Amino acid sequence: MISAPPELATLRDWLRWAVTRFGEARLAFGHGIANAYDEATYLLLHALHLPLDRAEPFLDACLTAEERAQLAALFARRIGERIPAAYLTGEAWLGEFRFHVDKRVLIPRSYIAELLPDGLAPYVDNADAVHEALDLCTGCGCLAILLAHAYPNADVDAVDVSSDALAVAQGNVSDYGLADRVNLIRSDLFANLRDKTYDLIISNPPYVTTTAMEELPPEYRHEPALALAGGADGLDAVRVIIDAAARHLNPRGTLVVEVGDGKDAVEATFPRLPFVWLATASSADAVFLLKREDLPGVNGLMQIPA
Numbered sequence: 001m002i003s004a005p006p007e008l009a010t011l012r013d014w015l016r017w018a019v020t021r022f023g024e025a026r027l028a029f030g031h032g033i034a035n036a037y038d039e040a041t042y043l044l045l046h047a048l049h050l051p052l053d054r055a056e057p058f059l060d061a062c063l064t065a066e067e068r069a070q071l072a073a074l075f076a077r078r079i080g081e082r083i084p085a086a087y088l089t090g091e092a093w094l095g096e097f098r099f100h101v102d103k104r105v106l107i108p109r110s111y112i113a114e115l116l117p118d119g120l121a122p123y124v125d126n127a128d129a130v131h132e133a134l135d136l137c138t139g140c141g142c143l144a145i146l147l148a149h150a151y152p153n154a155d156v157d158a159v160d161v162s163s164d165a166l167a168v169a170q171g172n173v174s175d176y177g178l179a180d181r182v183n184l185i186r187s188d189l190f191a192n193l194r195d196k197t198y199d200l201i202i203s204n205p206p207y208v209t210t211t212a213m214e215e216l217p218p219e220y221r222h223e224p225a226l227a228l229a230g231g232a233d234g235l236d237a238v239r240v241i242i243d244a245a246a247r248h249l250n251p252r253g254t255l256v257v258e259v260g261d262g263k264d265a266v267e268a269t270f271p272r273l274p275f276v277w278l279a280t281a282s283s284a285d286a287v288f289l290l291k292r293e294d295l296p297g298v299n300g301l302m303q304i305p306a
Contacts (some may be wrong), residue, residue, distance in 0.1 A: 004072040011048070012059040013224055014068075015040055028217035031084045032092055033108040039085050046089045046121055047074055082218035093275035094142055097149075099172050105140040106227040110204045111287050112143060112258050114280040117150035123276070123289055124200060125252050130154045134196075134248070136189060136203035136241065137161075139227060141169030141182065143202060148178050157196065161188045162226060189237060190244045197250050204258040205237035206230045235269060236260045242270060246295040253292040260286055 008014050031037040045052050047070055048063075054117070074210035077083050086107040088091040092099050094113040101107055117127050124130065130151040135144035135158045144158035158173070160166050166184050187193060189205075207230040208216070220228070230236050238259060245255045256278070261267055261274045263285045267275060273296075275291040292298060 004068065004075065008059050009062050011044060011055070011063065012045055014063070014071055015055075015059070018044070021079055022142045023193075027078045027079065028083065028219045030109070031086050031219065032094075033085060041076065043074060043085055043088065044071065046091075047071055058149050079144050083222055084168065084219045087093050087222060090204060092140075093144075094146065097142065097146065099140050099142045099145075100168065100175070101140050102168065103222060104162070104224065106223050108140060108142040110258060111278075111283050112202055112204055112256060112281045113146055114282070115256070115278055115287065116143075116146050116202075117172065119278060119280065119287070120254070120289070122201075123291065127155065128198045129155050132196075132198045132200075132250070133157070134159065134198045134201045135194075136167055136201060136217055137205045137227070137237070138184075141172045141184070143204060144169070144182050145172060145176050145178060147200075147202065148176075148181050149201070154199070155183065156194070157183050157185055157198070159185045159187045159193070161186065162224070165224075165227070189240050190248055193248060197248050198253060200256070201245060201249060201252050201285065202256045203237075203241055205241065207234040207238065207259050207262050209234040209262075230248065230262075232270070233265045234259070235265055238262070239269070242266050242273070242290075243296060244291070246297045249292040249295070255290045255292070255295065256287060259288045263288075 019036045026036050029035055029039060035078035041055050047102060050058055084107055086101050092101045092108045093222060094108050099108055119140055125197060131153055133147045133151055133154040133156045135147055138144050138158035138160045141158050144156050147156045155209055158169055163186055166186055169184055173179055206228050208228045213229050274294050277285040278287045278289055
């Protein structure tokens with residue numbers, strides 16, 4: 001059990017103490033926050049109902065006994081149980097967008113979020129021309145909501161195999177007032193979509209390899225394994241997506257898929273496909289793009305996975 005010493009009086013004291021304890025405990029980060037200092041700052045500000053972008057004015061403020069007890073309990077859970085910060089606060093952020101999250105869904109952290117919409121140009125060069133879009137493996141609905149904002153004329157289907165995840169997504173869609181534009185569908189990838197077609201399909205599917213799943217830090221084991229595990233090579237879902245995507249894309253439609261560090265496996269499995277790897281601020285090759293005409297089954301193209 002981690003206990004906070006009574007001499008911690010100010011927010012600055014608590015911040016220094018938390019960063020030290022996080023380092024000693026070798027906590028893992030990566031759920032939208034990259035390091036101990038930023039996460040400790042976020043947890044302190046959130047718990048005290050202070051502006052998340054404005055720590056400095058409050059650093060030398062003294063805390064009440066009730067506030068100190070609340071923070072001690074919060075950090076005890078983060079350190080002792082290795083619960084990710086997003087599950088402790090019930091929220092996660094992608095840029096300026098806030099989403100409710102809990103253990104029913106993966107904590108949002110997608111390279112695709114950095115690409116909507118400008119990063120998809122010139123492949124999707126007219127945002128107003130996107131009328132039908134699909135977010136496959138939507139989880140909490142975060143990317144579907146970003147799609148709706150990036151492409152204002154689009155109706156968005158948000159698909160997930162997990163009913164629990166869709167329940168969380170429904171709350172987020174309602175919070176953003178998008179119930180009339182974002183349609184939540186329970187489906188194992190394309191299975192229940194029948195003949196539906198789209199101008200743009202995006203997906204952040206499970207892509208963690210079996211070996212990597214066994215080596216995940218404790219923080220990641222709080223997340224639903226269904227949303228992470230991608231099979232032996234991480235491509236179980238990716239194979240299905242590539243094989244079926246052409247049937248669900250309109251002419252000149254676009255497929256965008258996140259695969260993390262799976263570029264080599266993707267290119268080895270589909271050596272004939274002309275993948276375009278999209279660079280983001282934090283990655284050069286975690287997301288691929290394919291146009292419909294380059295997908296298997298179009299224009300006589302047959303691509304048998306290696």
